[in-house]
Amino acid sequence: MLKVNDLHVYYGGIHALKGVHLSVEQGQIVTLIGANGAGKSTTLRTIVGLERPRTGTVLFNSEDLTKLDTHRIIQRGIGISPEGRKVFPNLTVMENLELGAYHQSQKDAAVQMEWVYTLFPRLRERSRQLTGTLSGGEQQMVALGRALMSRPKLVLLDEPSLGLAPLVVEEVFRTIQTTNEQGATILLVEQNAMAALHVAHYAYVLETGRVILEGPGKTLLADERVRQAYLGE
Numbered sequence: 001m002l003k004v005n006d007l008h009v010y011y012g013g014i015h016a017l018k019g020v021h022l023s024v025e026q027g028q029i030v031t032l033i034g035a036n037g038a039g040k041s042t043t044l045r046t047i048v049g050l051e052r053p054r055t056g057t058v059l060f061n062s063e064d065l066t067k068l069d070t071h072r073i074i075q076r077g078i079g080i081s082p083e084g085r086k087v088f089p090n091l092t093v094m095e096n097l098e099l100g101a102y103h104q105s106q107k108d109a110a111v112q113m114e115w116v117y118t119l120f121p122r123l124r125e126r127s128r129q130l131t132g133t134l135s136g137g138e139q140q141m142v143a144l145g146r147a148l149m150s151r152p153k154l155v156l157l158d159e160p161s162l163g164l165a166p167l168v169v170e171e172v173f174r175t176i177q178t179t180n181e182q183g184a185t186i187l188l189v190e191q192n193a194m195a196a197l198h199v200a201h202y203a204y205v206l207e208t209g210r211v212i213l214e215g216p217g218k219t220l221l222a223d224e225r226v227r228q229a230y231l232g233e
């Protein structure tokens with residue numbers, strides 16, 4: 001479904017991505033893990049056209065996205081939940097969700113919102129509450145729900161567990177798994193390597209702009225180098 005080849009991205013003189021590759025097959029959860037500054041967000045931002053690569057390709061169902069505008073890329077069927085959630089605290093839950101469906105007909109948006117509410121019953125209960133008054137975990141569900149409102153075939157999640165308490169992290173990861181079981185393909189960026197590797201079918205380890213290791217989630221969980229560098233053992 002998604003195939004990223006030899007991506008090089010610069011911020012001025014900073015060479016942030018030095019030949020990143022990754023693939024996501026339909027139906028999978030694929031995770032990209034790595035320390036702060038490794039280039040995880042840059043990879044996601046490049047996929048949706050918010051950064052432009054100097055070289056490399058991003059193929060989505062065989063079409064190269066690197067020349068398309070972000071709104072076209074979203075229309076092709078990619079949803080993104082950005083780092084730091086970026087929900088609007090002074091809008092209600094429902095209004096935040098509606099923002100994720102801006103290019104759809106009202107009818108399609110209503111169908112999609114019903115699906116999001118089925119996935120997250122708590123958001124239905126809180127639909128008229130101001131988003132800023134929700135807990136961190138609930139706000140993360142709003143961010144994920146908003147990404148799902150565009151009927152994406154592929155969902156990009158940038159550090160959904162950031163800043164959340166351990167029990168809430170578990171809940172968010174369960175939600176990600178349920179979303180996947182309901183048919184969404186997911187590319188999950190995380191610093192929480194342990195939780196991400198547990199849910200991922202396949203994983204890539206990014207270090208200073210390069211993929212240094214890849215394999216099935218369970219295989220990397222057992223890998224000595226991963227355990228030392230990312231699981232604190």
Ligand SMILES: Nc1ncnc2c1ncn2[C@@H]1O[C@H](COP(=O)(O)OP(=O)(O)O)[C@@H](O)[C@H]1O
Nearest residue numbers: 011014016034035036037038039040041042043
């Ligand atoms: N807007 C920017 N301008 C300059 N450098 C940036 C910018 N965004 C990210 N970088 C740099 O690019 C590298 C990768 O950053 P990022 O993709 O945010 O990493 P991660 O998401 O893995 O923490 C880091 O060295 C970071 O400082």
Ligand SMILES: [Mg+2]
Nearest residue numbers: 040041042083
């Ligand atoms: Mg980041």
